[in-house]
Amino acid sequence: MMQAQISFPNLSFPDFKGRILFDVPMKDYISIKIGGPADVMVFPKDADDLIAILKFASNKGFPVFVMGSGTNLLVRDNGIRGIVINLSDDFHEIVWTGDDKVTAGAGVRLMELANLCRDKGLSGLEFAVGIPGAIGGSVFMNAGAYGGEMKDVVEKIEAVDIKGQTHTFDKASLKFSYRKCELPADMIITKAYLRLQKGSPDEIKKRMKECKDKRKATRAINLSNAGSIFKNPQGSSAGMLIEESGLKGVKIGGAQISEAHGNYIVNLGNASARDVLALIAIARDKIFKIKGILLETEIKVIGED
Numbered sequence: 310m311m312q313a314q315i316s317f318p319n320l321s322f323p324d325f326k327g328r329i330l331f332d333v334p335m336k337d338y339i340s341i342k343i344g345g346p347a348d349v350m351v352f353p354k355d356a357d358d359l360i361a362i363l364k365f366a367s368n369k370g371f372p373v374f375v376m377g378s379g380t381n382l383l384v385r386d387n388g389i390r391g392i393v394i395n396l397s398d399d400f401h402e403i404v405w406t407g408d409d410k411v412t413a414g415a416g417v418r419l420m421e422l423a424n425l426c427r428d429k430g431l432s433g434l435e436f437a438v439g440i441p442g443a444i445g446g447s448v449f450m451n452a453g454a455y456g457g458e459m460k461d462v463v464e465k466i467e468a469v470d471i472k473g474q475t476h477t478f479d480k481a482s483l484k485f486s487y488r489k490c491e492l493p494a495d496m497i498i499t500k501a502y503l504r505l506q507k508g509s510p511d512e513i514k515k516r517m518k519e520c521k522d523k524r525k526a527t528r529a530i531n532l533s534n535a536g537s538i539f540k541n542p543q544g545s546s547a548g549m550l551i552e553e554s555g556l557k558g559v560k561i562g563g564a565q566i567s568e569a570h571g572n573y574i575v576n577l578g579n580a581s582a583r584d585v586l587a588l589i590a591i592a593r594d595k596i597f598k599i600k601g602i603l604l605e606t607e608i609k610v611i612g613e614d
């Protein structure tokens with residue numbers, strides 16, 4: 310059932326330092342450029358702002374959704390009821406500790422951090438070349454590629470719960486697995502503590518170039534997308550299964566299964582979330598019928614139809 314739009318007649322935060330926007334088209338904030346409006350989007354400037362907005366939402370019973378760079382999201386066409394907390398404006402602090410450790414705010418771009426590590430001769434994030442997310446989303450998704458993933462470098466994280474309480478979770482308690490971790494529900498990651506390994510900048514550069522070269526097929530995609538739609542089933546590749554089933558290039562409305570890579574759906578310009586979801590259903594059904602494999606989505610689908 311569609312929920313009523315939330316209005317904020319008495320929304321006043323004298324001490325809030327960040328931005329607050331109303332009736333915000335989500336398509337402007339996510340990489341596939343699809344999605345109806347969010348009632349409210351806030352960009353907290355720091356942990357105090359974040360805690361203030363969480364306490365407000367919790368007191369009023371308003372739903373909250375946190376996003377980073379929006380590169381792994383599909384927002385449905387009627388948008389999001391409640392408050393979207395967008396950490397991409399701030400939470401950009403990077404602190405180097407000791408020879409091989411770094412603490413990075415949730416809003417830091419993973420690729421920016423990977424490049425800084427390369428320059429400092431720190432190895433471990435080479436896999437991140439070409440992954441456009443921010444640290445918070447990348448830890449939450451256990452982002453990875455070509456044999457590397459966030460779990461290899463994360464030591465612990467700090468997070469804030471819906472009541473504004475701060476918590477620390479070490480790597481073991483996060484129970485990382487393929488493209489996920491077991492962060493308790495409604496927890497917002499504010500920073501991650503990473504441990505890297507000392508290495509030669511030239512070797513690191515070489516490995517980054519190798520990772521970049523392996524991305525040839527997806528780098529050629531110049532239309533808006535959300536990265537891989539499906540997780541790879543064990544021992545197989547979702548992209549290959551979709552290609553073998555003859556679905557590359559199939560279009561519905563303004564969305565198309567990429568001609569360059571079967572596991573990408575591109576927005577040809579005016580795609581709706583319904584178009585993308587219909588393509589997802591077609592691919593899932595066909596692969597199940599032909600191969601007996603049930604594909605699981607990697608992207609997070611949120612919001613209302």
Ligand SMILES: Cc1cc2nc3c(=O)[nH]c(=O)nc-3n(C[C@H](O)[C@H](O)[C@H](O)COP(=O)(O)OP(=O)(O)OC[C@H]3O[C@@H](n4cnc5c(N)ncnc54)[C@H](O)[C@@H]3O)c2cc1C
Pocket residue numbers: 340374375376377378379380381382396415419439440441442443444445446447448449450451452453454496497498499534535536537609
């Ligand atoms: C062209 C392209 C290539 C990509 N290649 C790869 C790849 O090779 N490997 C890979 O793993 N991914 C890939 N991705 C997907 C995506 O970049 C990663 O999953 C990314 O790390 C997600 O980060 P984000 O900041 O964009 O998260 P978002 O998309 O904003 O959010 C993703 C999920 O994380 C949650 N989240 C975000 N921030 C926080 C936070 N601070 N605290 C708690 N939860 C949070 C959100 O609620 C949501 O459930 C690709 C995407 C694109 C568009």
